[in-house]
Amino acid sequence: MILISACLAGIECRYDGGSNEHKEIKKLIEEKKAILVCPEQLGGLTTPRTPCEILGGDGEDVLLKRAKIIDKNGKDQTKGFVKGADETLKIAKLYGVTKAILKQRSPSCGCGMIYDGTFSGTKKTGDGVTATLLKKQGIVIWNEENHPWK
Numbered sequence: 001m002i003l004i005s006a007c008l009a010g011i012e013c014r015y016d017g018g019s020n021e022h023k024e025i026k027k028l029i030e031e032k033k034a035i036l037v038c039p040e041q042l043g044g045l046t047t048p049r050t051p052c053e054i055l056g057g058d059g060e061d062v063l064l065k066r067a068k069i070i071d072k073n074g075k076d077q078t079k080g081f082v083k084g085a086d087e088t089l090k091i092a093k094l095y096g097v098t099k100a101i102l103k104q105r106s107p108s109c110g111c112g113m114i115y116d117g118t119f120s121g122t123k124k125t126g127d128g129v130t131a132t133l134l135k136k137q138g139i140v141i142w143n144e145e146n147h148p149w150k
């Protein structure tokens with residue numbers, strides 16, 4: 001079973017109430033090969049919500065309490081993001097997930113590239129907090145640009 005960021009299948013769970021639909025990713029759901037999660041909604045964040053970025057590190061640093069996740073107004077949202085990662089991992093275990101396709105650059109789902117915490121559009125290498133937690137459990141993660149089902 002493949003775990004997919006819900007916004008990649010057209011679910012309007014993104015911070016601005018939109019989605020990032022990719023037809024070939026949505027097809028995996030229609031073929032019943034994949035399940036959807038939105039870690040930020042699972043963590044109790046609202047939709048729409050103020051955009052958030054990791055400040056002072058990456059997902060690994062957040063899990064080690066060396067960095068936090070703040071919204072654009074400066075409010076600390078770390079707790080909700082960590083909760084969302086934990087709940088996503090629970091779902092992954094229930095379904096025996098071994099692979100995931102997660103949305104690039106998100107502070108939750110980002111895999112390989114995230115924003116740098118300045119809200120200036122600047123990117124840096126690193127993973128989001130959910131992607132980090134899933135990787136630690138041995139789940140193989142791709143993003144919407146490099147997955148093998150294209």
Ligand code: SF4
Binds near residue numbers: 005014015038041108
């Ligand atoms: S948390 Fe993940 S699934 Fe939810 S909107 Fe952000 S990128 Fe998409």
